[in-house]
Amino acid sequence: MNYYVGMDLGGTNTKIGLVDEGGNIIFTTIVKTESMEGFEKTIERLSKILIEQVKGSNINYDDVKGVGLGVPGPVVNERVVKLWANFPWPKEVDLAGEFEKHLNRKVKVDNDVNVITLGEMWKGAAQGYKHVLGLAIGTGIGGGIIVDTKLVSGKNGGGGEVGHTKVEKEGKLCGCGQNGCWEAYASATGLIREAKSRLTVHKNNKLYEKITSMGRELEAKDIFDAAKEGDEFSLNLVDYEAEYIALGLGNLLNTLDPEIIVIGGGVALAGDILFNRINEKLHKYALSSTLEGLKILPAQLGNDAGIIGAAYLGMN
Amino acid sequence: MNYYVGMDLGGTNTKIGLVDEGGNIIFTTIVKTESMEGFEKTIERLSKILIEQVKGSNINYDDVKGVGLGVPGPVVNERVVKLWANFPWPKEVDLAGEFEKHLNRKVKVDNDVNVITLGEMWKGAAQGYKHVLGLAIGTGIGGGIIVDTKLVSGKNGGGGEVGHTKVEKEGKLCGCGQNGCWEAYASATGLIREAKSRLTVHKNNKLYEKITSMGRELEAKDIFDAAKEGDEFSLNLVDYEAEYIALGLGNLLNTLDPEIIVIGGGVALAGDILFNRINEKLHKYALSSTLEGLKILPAQLGNDAGIIGAAYLGMN
Numbered sequence: 001m002n003y004y005v006g007m008d009l010g011g012t013n014t015k016i017g018l019v020d021e022g023g024n025i026i027f028t029t030i031v032k033t034e035s036m037e038g039f040e041k042t043i044e045r046l047s048k049i050l051i052e053q054v055k056g057s058n059i060n061y062d063d064v065k066g067v068g069l070g071v072p073g074p075v076v077n078e079r080v081v082k083l084w085a086n087f088p089w090p091k092e093v094d095l096a097g098e099f100e101k102h103l104n105r106k107v108k109v110d111n112d113v114n115v116i117t118l119g120e121m122w123k124g125a126a127q128g129y130k131h132v133l134g135l136a137i138g139t140g141i142g143g144g145i146i147v148d149t150k151l152v153s154g155k156n157g158g159g160g161e162v163g164h165t166k167v168e169k170e171g172k173l174c175g176c177g178q179n180g181c182w183e184a185y186a187s188a189t190g191l192i193r194e195a196k197s198r199l200t201v202h203k204n205n206k207l208y209e210k211i212t213s214m215g216r217e218l219e220a221k222d223i224f225d226a227a228k229e230g231d232e233f234s235l236n237l238v239d240y241e242a243e244y245i246a247l248g249l250g251n252l253l254n255t256l257d258p259e260i261i262v263i264g265g266g267v268a269l270a271g272d273i274l275f276n277r278i279n280e281k282l283h284k285y286a287l288s289s290t291l292e293g294l295k296i297l298p299a300q301l302g303n304d305a306g307i308i309g310a311a312y313l314g315m316n
Numbered sequence: 317m318n319y320y321v322g323m324d325l326g327g328t329n330t331k332i333g334l335v336d337e338g339g340n341i342i343f344t345t346i347v348k349t350e351s352m353e354g355f356e357k358t359i360e361r362l363s364k365i366l367i368e369q370v371k372g373s374n375i376n377y378d379d380v381k382g383v384g385l386g387v388p389g390p391v392v393n394e395r396v397v398k399l400w401a402n403f404p405w406p407k408e409v410d411l412a413g414e415f416e417k418h419l420n421r422k423v424k425v426d427n428d429v430n431v432i433t434l435g436e437m438w439k440g441a442a443q444g445y446k447h448v449l450g451l452a453i454g455t456g457i458g459g460g461i462i463v464d465t466k467l468v469s470g471k472n473g474g475g476g477e478v479g480h481t482k483v484e485k486e487g488k489l490c491g492c493g494q495n496g497c498w499e500a501y502a503s504a505t506g507l508i509r510e511a512k513s514r515l516t517v518h519k520n521n522k523l524y525e526k527i528t529s530m531g532r533e534l535e536a537k538d539i540f541d542a543a544k545e546g547d548e549f550s551l552n553l554v555d556y557e558a559e560y561i562a563l564g565l566g567n568l569l570n571t572l573d574p575e576i577i578v579i580g581g582g583v584a585l586a587g588d589i590l591f592n593r594i595n596e597k598l599h600k601y602a603l604s605s606t607l608e609g610l611k612i613l614p615a616q617l618g619n620d621a622g623i624i625g626a627a628y629l630g631m632n
Contacts, residue, residue, distance in 0.1 A: 074605055082605055131471055145571070147468050154573020155447055158606040165567040166601055169484055178600060251481040255461070255571060257470020284494060285482055289390055289398055290474040 003059055005050060005067040005105075006310030008112065009033065011086035016050050017307030018057060018064070021315065023123040027057050028307055039089040040098065047102030067099065067107045068314030070115030070306050074157025078108040078313070082157045108313045112306060114151050114160055116264065116299070117144025119309025124300040125262045133258040134299075135162070137245070138265035140175070141183040145256060163187065167247050186244035188220035188266050195223055195237050205233030224270040241267070242277030249278070249296075250285025257290045264299030271298070319375055321366060321383040321421075322626030324428065325349065327402035332366050333623035334373060334380070337631065339439040343373050344623055355405040356414065363418035383415065383423045384630030386431030386622050390473025394424040394629070398473045424629045428622060430467050430476055432580065432615070433460025435625025440616040441578045449574040450615075451478070453561070454581035456491070457499040461572060479503065483563050502560035504536035504582050511539055511553050521549030540586040557583070558593030565594070565612075566601025573606045580615030587614070 001020055008015040010033060017028035031049055035042055054061050074082040079096035081089075096107040110118075117126075117134025126132045126146075134144035141163030145152040152159040163183035164176055171180030172190075184190050195218060199208055207226040211218050226234035249261065267274070275296065282291060301308060317336055324331040326349060333344035347365055351358055370377050390398040395412035397405075412423040426434075433442075433450025442448045442462075450460035457479030461468040468475040479499035480492055487496030488506075500506050511534060515524055523542045527534050542550035565577065583590070591612065598607060617624060 143571070147463055148466065150464065152463050152468075152572060154606070155575045155610075156573055156605045156608055158570065158573030158603055161570045161573070161603055161606070164570045164603055166483075166563060167485060169563060176603065247482060247485060251567060252571065254474065254477045254480045255459070255568065256468060257472055257474030257477070259471045287474055287477055287480055287492065289472045290470070290477070292472055294471075 001063065002065045002315075003054075003063050004311035004314045005054070005064060006307035006312075006314065007046070007050070007067070007069045008115070008306035008310060009046075009069055009071045011035070011072065014046060015303075015307055016046070016053060017304075017311065018054060018059060019308055019311035023308060023312070025304060025307065026059060027053065028304070029053055035087045035089060039093060043095070043098045044102055047099060050103065064105060066314035067103055067105050068115065068310035068312065069095065069099070069107065069109045070112035070310050070313075071095065071109060072112050074161070075110050075114075075153065076155075076157050078110055078153070081109065106314070110151060110153060110313055111142075111144070111157060111160065113142030114144040114153060115309040115313055116301075116305040117146055117262065117309065118151065118312045119301050119305035119307070120262045120264075120299055121146055121149070122312045123308050124305060125297040126260050129259045129295075131256070131258045131260075133252055133256060133261045135261065135263045136265040137186065137263060137267040138188050140189070141187050141248070143252075145258075147256070162248065162252060165248060165251060167244055167251075182244070182248040186241060186248060186267075190244070191220050191223060191237065191241050191267070192218050194240055198233070198237070202233055206231035207234045207237075220266055221269070224273060228273055238270070238273055239277060242274055242281055245274075246278050246281035247285050250282060253282075253286040253290040253294070259293070260295040260297065262297055262299050264302075264305065268298045317379065318381045318631075319370075319379050320627040320630045321370070321380060321419075322623040322628075322630065323362070323366070323383070323385045324431070324622035324626060325362075325385055325387045327351070327388065330362060331619075331623055332362070332369060333620075333627065334370060334375060335624055335627035339624060339628070341620060341623065342375060343369065344620070345369055351403045351405060355409060359411070359414045360418055363415060366419065380421060382630035383419055383421050384431065384626035384628065385411065385415070385423065385425045386428035386626045386629075387411065387425060388428050390477070391426050391430075391469065392471075392473050394426055394469070397425065422630070426467060426469060426629055427458075427460070427473060427476065429458030430460040430469060431625040431629055432617075432621040433462055433578065433625065434467065434628045435617050435621035435623070436578045436580075436615055437462055437465070438628045439624050440621060441613040442576050445575045447572070447574045447576075449568055449572060449577045451577065451579045452581040453502065453579060453583040454504050456505070457503050457564070457581075459568075461574075463572070478564065478568060481564060481567060483560060483567075498560070498564040502557060502564060502583075506560070507536050507539060507553065507557050507583070508534050510556055514549070514553070518549055522547035523550045523553075536582055537585070540589060544589055554586070554589055555593060558590055558597055561590075562594050562597035563601050566598060569598075569602040569606040569610070575609070576611040576613065578613055578615050580618075580621065584614045
């Protein structure tokens with residue numbers, strides 16, 4: 001049996017996993033990334049932990065045939081990280097090469113949402129499909145585009161940066177500095193922003209009651225929960241969310257015409273109350289031929305998607 | 317030497333060409349499509365003409381190794397035309413199979429703008445590139461997306477239907493029945509529509525003088541010509557056109573991050589006055605990493621792109 005390492009390199013934690021060629025997870029472990037100690041030192045330490053963990057798992061390191069990594073940033077040629085979000089590491093660095101020095105294995109790297117989408121195609125909601133659009137809708141909106149089982153990463157790793165497609169010309173300011181980005185509207189952050197804006201003038205609703213009694217910041221889940229309890233104010237916010245998700249999805253459907261869209265991230269946990277509305281609204285934005293036979297499903301693998309997808313990347 | 321037939325099946329005329337394996341055109345000929353005589357009869361007649369033309373050109377038909385076709389409609393699996401614009405022919409028809417009956421060669425079919433984009437990659441402006449976005453901006457806006465030298469046609473042939481991505485939520489009505497489509501703003505039709513709307517209230521400009529003296533309908537070229545002569549009113553219209561092209565392009569860059577964008581169709585003939593403005597405005601809409609090293613060029617092959625691209629399709 002051959003084995004593949006999958007890693008999910010995050011700003012705070014890094015997840016390391018070993019996956020067999022059938023996509024079964026042998027183990028996963030979480031370690032602090034501690035990127036402050038510097039690029040080379042961190043990679044060396046993570047490599048040592050990886051090798052030790054494999055040895056401790058009764059798997060012969062010789063049977064580990066490849067290593068894949070997901071990282072929070074754009075990646076060029078499955079090797080070079082163009083720039084780091086939240087890491088004090090140099091730009092344009094050959095991350096694959098640095099790991100290869102220590103691991104003595106071929107290493108492949110791609111953007112984390114791209115890698116998650118590979119995972120969902122291999123063992124999750126998109127199993128058996130070749131043309132897949134993966135979306136992670138949480139703090140921002142990230143996308144992974146798979147055409148004929150291959151990731152579309154683009155010349156500079158910008159493939160799938162769909163959170164920054166524009167849904168309103170000269171619209172709301174986005175964290176990227178541009179205006180009208182999809183994620184400024186339809187991410188969890190965008191939904192909360194809209195909710196807070198409306199709550200400053202509408203206080204006669206269940207959501208307002210909830211958050212004033214909670215003593216913590218509003219979360220997207222609070223809005224979906226209040227909507228499920230029938231709060232009209234919150235239902236209107238769910239409608240807002242579904243409208244902008246449908247608008248952005250419509251543009252991607254008219255561009256890529258995928259077989260299946262897999263939606264993960266916090267917002268996807270809202271379930272039918274959101275997905276049903278998205279499906280109703282898509283007809284306004286997507287060409288009807290792109291909706292014929294289209295599947296839109298929540299992600300299945302949850303936190304394991306990054307490990308399984310990275311292992312798949314390392315395998316192929 | 318091997319040869320390939322390229323055909324461009326149009327509502328009025330069909331162009332048939334023979335191309336050698338180096339991409340050189342041996343001959344092209346134009347015949348009336350006459351789709352009214354029915355699907356099977358038309359294909360039979362076009363096939364006979366094709367074989368006769370090859371025989372008349374001193375090329376042995378045995379040396380013709382494949383046939384490619386571009387058609388005005390979405391195509392599934394390089395064979396089946398999902399629906400016909402302007403043809404009284406059945407939906408979901410196996411066009412490749414029908415030609416194969418008569419030609420005794422493998423036949424491949426794809427959407428006409430997809431095929432043009434293949435042509436520009438093989439022998440035109442995008443030669444040597446693997447990740448190409450082709451756009452035809454004329455009556456409408458069509459797109460061809462090439463990732464790693466392969467067309468993205470989508471599950472139902474909707475890949476590249478970028479003219480119907482939305483640039484204004486609940487915007488202008490489009491011919492497709494939806495609102496806010498890119499082509500309702502930035503196609504030649506969209507530009508003329510905007511110009512006519514402005515001309516109803518602004519008459520003190522060169523463009524108004526021109527068209528009242530011309531005695532024919534306004535064309536996009538008139539606007540670009542007047543702008544080049546310094547007409548402020550027309551320059552504002554060029555600015556409008558560039559703004560919306562940049563907005564739509566930005567969304568595609570943030571989705572696909574191609575190496576090169578090739579723009580054809582009537583609007584592309586405007587030249588620098590338009591392309592310079594598009595380049596200036598793109599920074600508002602596209603992530604900066606997608607603009608690094610990006611080339612945006614006018615199409616080079618003109619009317620031959622369809623034949624050369626179709627031959628390339630038939631070859632690969």
